[in-house]
Each structure stands twice: as structure tokens, then as C-alpha cells.
Amino acid sequence: MIVISLLGNPGKKYRRNRHNIGFIIASHLSGAWDIPMTKSVFSSHCGTGRLGTADVLLMMPQTYMNNSGTAVQQALSYHRVGPESLIVVHDEIELPFGVIRHKTGGGHKGHNGLRSIMEQLGTPDFRRVRVGVGRPENPDQCVADYVLSDFSADEMAGIDTLLPDIENLLKDMVGA
Numbered sequence: 725m726i727v728i729s730l731l732g733n734p735g736k737k738y739r740r741n742r743h744n745i746g747f748i749i750a751s752h753l754s755g756a757w758d759i760p761m762t763k764s765v766f767s768s769h770c771g772t773g774r775l776g777t778a779d780v781l782l783m784m785p786q787t788y789m790n791n792s793g794t795a796v797q798q799a800l801s802y803h804r805v806g807p808e809s810l811i812v813v814h815d816e817i818e819l820p821f822g823v824i825r826h827k828t829g830g831g832h833k834g835h836n837g838l839r840s841i842m843e844q845l846g847t848p849d850f851r852r853v854r855v856g857v858g859r860p861e862n863p864d865q866c867v868a869d870y871v872l873s874d875f876s877a878d879e880m881a882g883i884d885t886l887l888p889d890i891e892n893l894l895k896d897m898v899g900a
Contacts, residue, residue, distance in 0.1 A: 725772075725779045725780070725781055725803040725805055725809060726775075726778050726779065726780050726781070726809055726810075726811065726898050727781045727783065727796070727799050727800060727803065727805065727809055727810050727811070728753075728780060728781065728782050728783070728811045728813065728894065728898075729746075729768075729783050729784075729785060729792065729795070729796050729799070729810065729811070729812050729813070729841075730746035730747060730749055730750035730753075730782065730783070730784050730813045731743075731746035731747075731785065731789060731792055731812065731813065731814045731815070731837040732744035732745070732746045732747030732748075732750075732784060732785075732789070733747075733788050733789050733872075734784075734786045734788065738872070740874040740875050740880065741871065741872050741873065741874055741875075742815050742857040742870065742871045742872075742873065742874075742875060743789060743815055743871040743872055744815075745813075745814070745815045745855045745857060745883070746784070746813045746814055746815070746855075747784050748883060749813055749855070749887065749890055750782060750784045750813075752887045752890075752891065753782060753891060753894070754771060754782060756887075756891055757773060757775060757780075757782075757891075758773065759771040759772065759773035759780065759782050761782055761783075761784065764786075766783060766785075766795050766796075766798040766799040766802065767785060767786055767787050767794060767795040767798060768783040768784055768785045768786055768787075768795045768799070769783070769784045769786060770782065770783045770784075770799075775895060775898050776895070776898065776899060777899070778898045778899055780898060781799060781803065783795065783796075783799055789836055789837040789840075790836045790837070790840055791840055792837040792840045792841055793837075793839075793840035793841040793842070793843055793844030793845065794840070794844060796810065796812070796841050796844060796845070797841075797844040797845060800845070807845050807847055807849055807850040808849075808850070810845075810850040810851065811850070811851045811852070811853060811894065811897055811898075812837075812838070812841060812850060812851070812852050812853070813852075813853040813855065813890075813894075814835060814837055814838060814852065814853070814854065814855070815835075815855055815857045815871060816835075816854035816855060816856050816857065817856075817857055817858065817859050817867060817870070817871065818833060818854075818856075818859075819854060819855075819856025819857075819858070820856050820858050821856055821857055821858040821879060821882065822856055822882055822883075822886055823855075823856035824853065824854070824855055824856070824886065824889060824890060824893065825853075825854045825856075826851065826852060826853045826854065826893060826897065827851070827852055827854070828849065828850065828851050828852070829848050829849045829850070830848060830852070831848065832848070834867070838852075851897060853890065853893060853894065853897075855886070855890065857871065857875075
């Protein structure tokens with residue numbers, strides 16, 4: 725089982741926030757891969773399916789970003805897989821808007837969702853898809869306020885153009 729955890733915060737008020745890029749991507753993947761995310765398990769909205777020869781669990785933790793690790797740990801424990809079977813999709817302020825990168829391991833750079841996952845798993849060694857949301861234009865703006873602010877209409881349109889690239893990257897990572 726490959727667990728793909730797409731990070732965000734639950735609730736309508738966060739729906740278009742930069743911090744919720746994972747949930748935005750989850751909605752796309754659910755439809756594109758025909759994996760309905762209708763189960764409420766592992767403190768998450770989840771769906772399971774096959775991608776090529778791999779069994780995949782898509783999950784959107786409903787624990788709020790700061791406690792994402794709780795949900796991820798529950799899923800990994802239930803499926804008896806380790807961090808090597810995990811892919812986390814998250815927002816990244818260190819990358820300009822629209823830039824997509826993937827890596828394995830590394831620090832959390834202040835990202836509370838990653839921090840929580842690392843604390844729960846006891847390791848930073850899991851795969852990540854980092855989706856650039858950029859930094860605030862105003863250097864005095866609080867980063868937390870920035871990531872909890874909504875994407876502009878132009879940015880939302882830009883995300884729509886990124887979704888196929890993210891989908892293909894994840895397929896490659898899963899081996900489909």
C-alpha cells in the first residue's frame with residue numbers, strides 16, 4: 725500500500741488557502757484516478773484504489789495541519805507499512821508559486837504539518853511533493869497569515885494548469 729497524504733485544514737473557511745494546496749490536489753486526484761474519498765477513517769477523508777500495479781490510499785487528514793502526523797501514523801500502522809511507503813503533498817513557501825519539486829527526507833523548515841509527521845514517525849525519511857506557494861510580497865507579513873490566506877483568482881487558474889503535472893509526478897513516484 726502506498727499512502728499519499730495530501731495536507732490541508734478541514735472546513736470551508738480554509739478551502740482556498742495556500743496551506744490547503746494538498747486538499748485541492750486531492751480533489752483532482754480523486755476524480756482523475758476514480759478513487760472516491762468517501763471513507764472517514766484514520767482521522768481523515770480517505771479513498772483506496774489501484775494505480776497501475778500499486779494499491780493506493782489517498783488521505784486528507786482532518787486533524788488540522790499541526791496534527792497531521794496523528795492521521796498519517798494511524799494509516800501507516802493499520803496498513804503495516806513504513807515511511808518508505810508514504811508520500812506527503814504539501815505547500816512550500818521556499819518555492820515560487822507553481823514550482824513543483826519532490827524529494828525524500830530533509831527538515832520541516834517550519835512547516836507544522838511536516839513537523840507533526842516527523843514527530844509521529846520518528847523520522848524525516850519519507851517522500852514529499854513540494855508545491856510552491858511563494859513567500860509573502862510584504863516581508864513584514866507573518867508567514868502563518870500568508871499561508872492561511874486565499875489564493876487569488878489568477879493563482880487558482882494557475883493551479884488548474886499544474887494539476888496534470890502533479891498527477892503525472894505522483895504516478896511516477898508510485899510506479900504506475
